[in-house]
Structure formats: structure tokens, C-alpha cells
Amino acid sequence: MRVLMPVTVADARMATPRVRVLTLRHARRDRLPPFQGGAHTLLTLPDGTKRAYSIASDPAREEAWDIAVLREGHGSSILHELPVGSRLYATHPQAGFGAAAGAARHVMVAGGIGLTPFLSMLPPLIRAGADATLHLCAREEGSAPLVAETRVLLGERLVTWFGDARRRLDLAALLAGHEPGTHAYCCGPQRMLEAFRAATAHWPDEAIHTETFLGLAPERATSGEAFSVRLARSGVTLDVPANRSLLDVLREAGVAPEASCEGGACGTCTVPVLAGRVVHRDLCLSGPKRARMMTTCVSRGEGELILDL
Ligand code: FES
Numbered sequence: 600m601r602v603l604m605p606v607t608v609a610d611a612r613m614a615t616p617r618v619r620v621l622t623l624r625h626a627r628r629d630r631l632p633p634f635q636g637g638a639h640t641l642l643t644l645p646d647g648t649k650r651a652y653s654i655a656s657d658p659a660r661e662e663a664w665d666i667a668v669l670r671e672g673h674g675s676s677i678l679h680e681l682p683v684g685s686r687l688y689a690t691h692p693q694a695g696f697g698a699a700a701g702a703a704r705h706v707m708v709a710g711g712i713g714l715t716p717f718l719s720m721l722p723p724l725i726r727a728g729a730d731a732t733l734h735l736c737a738r739e740e741g742s743a744p745l746v747a748e749t750r751v752l753l754g755e756r757l758v759t760w761f762g763d764a765r766r767r768l769d770l771a772a773l774l775a776g777h778e779p780g781t782h783a784y785c786c787g788p789q790r791m792l793e794a795f796r797a798a799t800a801h802w803p804d805e806a807i808h809t810e811t812f813l814g815l816a817p818e819r820a821t822s823g824e825a826f827s828v829r830l831a832r833s834g835v836t837l838d839v840p841a842n843r844s845l846l847d848v849l850r851e852a853g854v855a856p857e858a859s860c861e862g863g864a865c866g867t868c869t870v871p872v873l874a875g876r877v878v879h880r881d882l883c884l885s886g887p888k889r890a891r892m893m894t895t896c897v898s899r900g901e902g903e904l905i906l907d908l
Contacts, residue, residue, distance in 0.1 A: 603643065603688040606631075609663060611683050614744035617670045618712060619679050620655070622663050626686060630661045634692030636720035637810075639865065640664070643688040645681075650674040651860035653716035653786075653810075654692060655745070658723060667744050669712040695865045695883075696786065696810035698724055698731075703780030705731040708770065708795060710787025711743055716810055717786065718745060721752055732756045734773065736791070739763035770798040777802045784808040789882055796885065804887050810864065823878065826900040830854060830908045831873055839899070846895040854908050856895060863897035870895055875904030 605626035614620045625631050639653045656665040668678045681687075698705060698720050705724060707717050717733055724731045733753055737743035740761045749757050760768040774783055774795075783806060785795035792809050799807050825841045828848075839848045846868055849855035858868035863881035869892045878901060881894040893904075 602691055604632075604691070606687050606689045608681055608683050608685045608687065611681070614667060615742055617742070618667050618744040619670070620665055620667050620744070621678065621681070622665050623687070623689065624663050631664055632691050633661070634658055634719070635694055635697050636723055637697035637716045638692035638694050638719065639696075639716070639860070640666070640692055641690040641860065642666075642678075644674055644677050645685070645687070646677065648674045648677065649861065650678070651693075651862070651865060653696075653719065655715040655718040658719055665718075667712060667715045669744075693865065693867060695867060696720075696784075696808060698729075698784075699782040699806075699808070702782040703730065704778065704782070705729060706773070706781060706783045707731065707733040708768070708773075708783070708785040708787070708791070709733060709735050710785075710791040711737045713785075713787035713791070713810075714743065714745060714749065715786075717784075718749065718752075720784075721749075725752060732758065734758045734760060734768055736760040736768050736787070737762070770794050774798040774802070777806065782806045782808060786810045792882065800886075804885055807885060809883065809885070823899045824901065827903045828900065829903060829905045831905055832908060836903075844896055845893075845899065849895055849908070858896055861896045863894055866894065868895045869893065871907035873905040873907050876901040877904065 606623040607626045608621050609624040610622035612620050634654060636658055639651050641649055641651045643649055652666040654664045655667050668675050670676055670679050696716050709717055714735055735743060760766045783799055785792055823841060827836055827838050829836045837848050837852055839845050846855055846858055856868050856870055864883055866883040871891060872893050877893045878899045879889050880897040884892060
């Protein structure tokens, strides 16, 4: 069960023409719950729409969180127009994407608004003296939010790749060799994630960390062929109609996993699959994980799946 807390929009500013940064404070307390860099929160907007956002501020700042909202659809336009002082509801921070403890070196790659989780991951790493480099890619410098703040934080360890400066990051070259203890991270649009996964195909699975800022649209989560799932622990079979998600059906049966983004982006709703053919639609599971797991919010099956539930 997810705990929702009331938060107030304490401040807002446009970081680029399409990105609005909102500062959120707890509506009744002086502090927000603690979180680890890279965590996100699921916001419930005034019309009931839910949207997941990375917390884009230093975890040491306990009294407020920043989120950066790219205007790209219904939920984000509500957040772009929301006046300061408005009330929202936020989940406690959900971990999922974060710096690997004990890593010797962190190589981070962000695409545009995909910079945001790194803004909460980096300050603790910098304070700890970690070896961390961030490669930021965007079509043009003016379209990438919070670049100046990131430069202050990282200095020369921020490497920018802006299309309008004719600089293009060669991921295959950057990630050609893997040194033990090095971890690589990527947050950005799907095409960038695919290129990153291809460039790190020879890396150990545990050294690769990905997150997308863009979950799938809700209609993609609830459309497709009907299929069924057998729950191995109880022997119960559930039918998933063409117009519903597996997550919905599991919720109705009282056996649903926790969920967060509900758009295939965070991996919170993942369950183990024992048999059957999965139609993976998520943006978060790596190849080896896909062989034995599935997200329930967007992925579907063909025929019957057997789940370890
Ligand atoms: S809830 Fe985020 S991937 Fe399913």
C-alpha cells in the first residue's frame, strides 16, 4: 500500500522554454522523507492523473524537493500551469535507480531531461570524493535544463554533447572497455537507452543501470491481445482481457506487486515468470532480467503465462 503525503508547490521557475522546475514542500511538516539519490516520487495531480518524477535535488536538503517537468503531454501541461501554493499528493520516495555502493568509478550518460535523477545522485557522490563523470546530450544547449547548476556541481566532470555545437557522443567508444568496479548509468529517451544497452552488451549485468524519464502512455498499458496467467503458488488462473493491464487484474485478485510509474519505466511492479511467452513493453528491464521477469503494468503475455506468485 502506497502512502500519499500532501505537498505544496512552494516555488516554480522555467529552466528552459519547455521545462518547469517545481519546488515541493510537505504541506504539514518541516521535512520531507529521506531518500537516496536517483529516487522518484509518483505525484497525483489535481485531476487524479498520476505522473512519476525523479527527485532532482540534493538528498541532504530535507525541507524541499525539486522536480523538473518537461512539457510533453496531459499531466505535464497541468504541472506547467499549476500556480505556486497548489496542493498535490506525492508518494514516499521510490528507489530503483541509484548509485552502486562501493563502485570505484561511475560513468553517467543523460539525455536532455534525463539529467534529473543524476542531480540527486551526484551530490552525495561528490561529497564522498567518488570518481564520477556525467555525459549530457541534448539537441541544443538551450533545450537541456539545469546545465549551469550541474556545471557548478561537477566542473570538468560534466561533459556536454550538444547537437548545435556539432558534438555527438559515441557511446560505443565511451563504453568499449569495462574496468572492474566501473558502473555505467543512462537516463534518457528510449533510443538512447537502446544505444547504451548495445554499447554495454559485454558489461556485467550488475554494472549497468538504466532509467527512462518517459513511461509508456496509459493506453499502451491497457491494449493488446487477451491472455491468461496461472499463479503457481495458489494454482489460480486469471484472465487478462485485451483492454486491461496485468497489474489491474492482479490488484483485483489481491496479489499485485507494488507499483510506481505504471508506465514501464521504473521496474517496481516486476514479477518472476516461470513459463510462457512474455511480450515485453517496458523500458527498464535488461536482457538477462527479461528472461525471467516481467513488468506487470505494461507487459503482456501470449496464451498462458505461469507466474511465481
Ligand atoms: S510500475 Fe513502473 S514499471 Fe511498472
